[in-house]
Amino acid sequence: MFGFGADKTRMIPQAEALAGRATPLATAETHAISGRPLKAPVPDGMAEALFGMGCFWGVERIFWQTPGIWLTMVGYAGGYTPNPTYQEVCTGKTGHNEVVRVIFDPATLSYEALLQKFWENHDPTQGMRQGNDRGTQYRSGIYCYSAAQQQAAEASRTAYGGRLQAAGYGAVTTEILPAPEFFYAEDYHQQYLHKNPQGYCGIGGTGVTCPIGLSA
DSSP: OOOOSSOOOSOOOGGGSOOOOSSOOOOOSBOTTTOOBTTOOOOTTOEEEEEEESOHHHHHHHHHTSTTEEEEEEEEESSSOSSOOHHHHHTTOSOOEEEEEEEEOTTTSOHHHHHHHHHHTSOTTSSSEETTEESGGGOEEEEESSHHHHHHHHHHHHHHHHHHHHTTOOOOOOEEEEOOOOEEOOGGGTTHHHHOTTSOOOOOOOSOOOOTTSOO
């Protein structure tokens, strides 16, 4: 998951992005742990959320281990190139972020609780990197499926940003945007750390607690 060579921490202009392709990439049909269809419609009564927190291998594991999550999947979002490959995203020339899409049961797990999980499990002050992983694909991002999600996300950024600054961290660099199109990553990335338990994971939090309720 490490990138070397040219500086990939600059967001590429759309005019310079790779062309991509009209056909979606082949990916897994089912979730490697639950066996549920990976491309199933969101069931009645459930909701979806989309986060970028760095290398999506470790991020997905955080969420599939969270009670109340029905399904997780990894992919690319927030850029310009349609149906990008992993190799293309790694060049920094697609504009995409590595993201995890989750489907959850709001009767047992609130969106605010997901935001708390998001903030506490990475460092949202690092700009276009996360730890040793450098590039626009590792930026911190919350991508919202409703106005209510956006309002909650922005409130949480304000609340957690104050906690981080009090602890000596810089300003939060997390982007909060309406959810863009989600492109599934290749088969081998789905539930990668379940398939490869000793695989690389560069995800780690700041140790600063996010206020529960997000109004403290």
